[in-house]
Amino acid sequence: PGGACRQVLLDACAAAGFCPNAAVECDDYQTAQGFVVAGLGISIIPRLGLGTIAPGAEVRPVRRPRPVRQIYAAVPDCGTDQPTIASLLRALRLAAADRDSEWAG
Numbered sequence: 001p002g003g004a005c006r007q008v009l010l011d012a013c014a015a016a017g018f019c020p021n022a023a024v025e026c027d028d029y030q031t032a033q034g035f036v037v038a039g040l041g042i043s044i045i046p047r048l049g050l051g052t053i054a055p056g057a058e059v060r061p062v063r064r065p066r067p068v069r070q071i072y073a074a075v076p077d078c079g080t081d082q083p084t085i086a087s088l089l090r091a092l093r094l095a096a097a098d099r100d101s102e103w104a105g
Contacts, residue, residue: 005049023040030054034054037057
């Protein structure tokens with residue numbers, strides 16, 4: 001509760017014209033799915049945190065407005081001068097671009 005994903009949710013709800021009424025909040029996405037299966041409501045889970053879909057839960061993408069969050073790589077000050085770190089950052093950018101195109105629809 002109170003993390004970056006929560007703010008993305010609040011911003012998306014505000015853009016859609018409503019304020020969500022959160023009865024329960026948790027930081028564990030599998031537990032959140034359990035709340036859904038138990039009939040306590042819905043949950044917003046980032047795709048990277050989805051993991052295994054709980055039996056009895058269905059997943060639907062939020063399309064409009066499409067929630068977006070920023071993910072950063074922390075490196076030492078000299079990081080981009082080191083070939084291995086530069087290679088890792090390139091690989092992360094490529095993976096992110098692939099995921100973005102895969103998840104856009």
